Amino acid sequence: MLFHVTMDVNIPNDADPTAIDALKAKEKARAQELQHAGVWRHLWRVAGRYSNVSIFDVASNGELHDLLSTLPLFPYMEVRVTALCRHPSSIHDDR
Numbered sequence: 376m377l378f379h380v381t382m383d384v385n386i387p388n389d390a391d392p393t394a395i396d397a398l399k400a401k402e403k404a405r406a407q408e409l410q411h412a413g414v415w416r417h418l419w420r421v422a423g424r425y426s427n428v429s430i431f432d433v434a435s436n437g438e439l440h441d442l443l444s445t446l447p448l449f450p451y452m453e454v455r456v457t458a459l460c461r462h463p464s465s466i467h468d469d470r
């Protein structure tokens with residue numbers, strides 16, 4: 376199942392920079408692990424914002440929820456999820 380996910384990251388100004396840097400490093404490692412596994416298919420920065428647009432390929436809504444809610448930066452994210460299916464006019468396969 377494919378999902379379009381938007382993550383807006385909002386880190387409070389008074390957050391401990393050292394703790395946040397550690398979370399960002401963990402987030403990067405987890406994001407790259409999930410990309411290598413083929414689960415996090417696309418990861419794009421939204422130009423000019425601390426946001427990303429992503430495509431996930433997971434087996435269920437529950438798997439997506441578990442995956443997103445355990446991301447290290449999740450406590451600082453506003454996440455929006457849209458379920459996708461193939462468009463009948465698409466010339467591409469499901470990738």
Ligand SMILES: O=C(O)C[C@H]1C=CC(=O)O1
Pocket residue numbers: 382384402403406425426427448
């Ligand atoms: O930077 C972001 O968009 C937030 C998050 C998503 C992947 C990652 O490495 O960090």
